[in-house]
Amino acid sequence: MATMKDVAKKAGVGMGTVSRALNNSGSVKAETRARILKVIEELDYTPNEIARSFKKQKNKLVGLMVPMINHPFFAELTYFIEDELFKNGYKLMICSSSTDREKEIEYLQMLKKNQVDGIITISYHDIYQNELIELPLVTIDRYISDEIPLISSDNYLGGSMAVEHLINAGCQKLAYVGGEPRYKSTVSDRKRAFIELANQSNIPYTIFEVEEPTIAIMSSEMAYAEHVAEEFVKTHPEVDGIITSADVFAYAVINELIKVGKRVPEDVKVIGYDGVPSLIKMDRQLSTIKQPVEALARQSANVLISLIDGEEVPMQSIFPVEYIDGDTC
Amino acid sequence: MATMKDVAKKAGVGMGTVSRALNNSGSVKAETRARILKVIEELDYTPNEIARSFKKQKNKLVGLMVPMINHPFFAELTYFIEDELFKNGYKLMICSSSTDREKEIEYLQMLKKNQVDGIITISYHDIYQNELIELPLVTIDRYISDEIPLISSDNYLGGSMAVEHLINAGCQKLAYVGGEPRYKSTVSDRKRAFIELANQSNIPYTIFEVEEPTIAIMSSEMAYAEHVAEEFVKTHPEVDGIITSADVFAYAVINELIKVGKRVPEDVKVIGYDGVPSLIKMDRQLSTIKQPVEALARQSANVLISLIDGEEVPMQSIFPVEYIDGDTC
């Protein structure tokens, strides 16, 4: 591999000049620059980014800590985060922790050792408290501390919208069905909105949550949702309006309802949460609260970059959600 | 940030000794090592991986070139590749090219500049021919040249199995439905198997392909599949056995068939391809040919690592597929 030294020698200039020509720093005579560029071409010279990072102590690298990259919601998020970072000259290192706390800590150390400029996390573990206050950090969907910018969609609004639609559709007995999160996140605001609005409207309701097992692969999340749905439907025949914590639970509940002979939405109305596209289309389009995944992703990237650049950033970025009017409510 | 020099000074030893203690290279007296470790603790020293990569000219970094990270099949593949690489001490840099040729070339240069040790590609562009013969490269699902190891599932076998199941189920008129790939890949072996077996069995058949548009987001792939399905069903009422190039087409075709009043599998049998888990479960479980995604992923990672280490590697790694007996055939 040709180095800058080779280029300098062949072009008959000093290394500093080559460096300046390459980075448009300082000034270089047009003629000299042209000569250098020609030599670079001839030698097929590629700047060594490692050496540059090493020298500048800046890596243009961001780490993304995510529970599972092979989950539609996170995959979508990752896609847009990567795109936004790339547009801004940053590279992305993915850390798919499989929701394993130990693995996540290991990843964190790895990221630090690799001198990432900052981290975006959608993790649900409490490992960011003391570990790396010194590194720029942005969190999605989970409050960590007042020092850490939070990017989230308006979960309270989403929960409210869902309840309103159910009530307007004439439901008399509501239920919130989902996995009981093991760690606190803004997702719980959906449930809070559900409870508060149901109370305000004097409508009876149930909260049905089953503690979430550690999820390694997606198929088991489906299995988990099916398990929850089966238990719920078996024990709550009177409910006629359901909100779920995520779309996967809605799908499972609907399947289960149909299995026991109920009609959706005639007998029971169901509204999901997330609105992530899938390659499978049900005969019935799910009514759901759609999160602005792309906006969340791009904002996360941009806030982090601002943080890295030492600029002022909003400590909370809350995006509105949207009700998708499907066939299940 | 404390550096190795700081550690050496405070521990009263030379830098070399610290380095050896850290890397278990050479030998260090147990006592000395203990002292060094203690100082490292005290100083909260973290080795600078950039400096090390720079010095060793090895980055422990692999690039993954993938059409869309937010596609279930690729997301699943990425998940396992990342896991296998991490287990082996390698980091992964994701390049989600959005099937954009220019962006892909840009990514390639970026990877080279960043001194990746090797690349895994599932790209469908012809940009690897001359560009980087010097870098270890592994390809999934697409033959590039005899020099480049290929990892793939047995697409011919998959196609054969599907045809056999259709014939055994009594189908009289077959069809292969899918997107016409813009670039050559081993996926076409599925179609080849379909044609050859149908001919052997003297069964009439149709190949129905529509040229694939550039796909930016997943929802449009669904839309594309629906378009293809609609056209196909409209123009081929006589077909009673269908194989699709991917599951998404199967789902679309089934929806379309039902829409026009056909029963699946009574009137028409459908077998998909891929078998990637989804969070949505249809009331009807799709019969499909399941690819061993995890095996493909891990083998890709391991072959690349062997290549990087200068070991001998198989030039072709072909994994068997599995027929999933669902409700649509």
Next chain:
DNA sequence: CTGTTAGCGCATTCAT
């Protein structure tokens, strides 16, 4: 076993 030293490729400062 351990200390010292020479670069790895580059950006930057300081002269000129």
Next chain:
DNA sequence: ATGAATGCGCTAACAG
């Protein structure tokens, strides 16, 4: 406008 020199943090070679 440009050349020479310095050092970023670390590993490996060498000398002891």
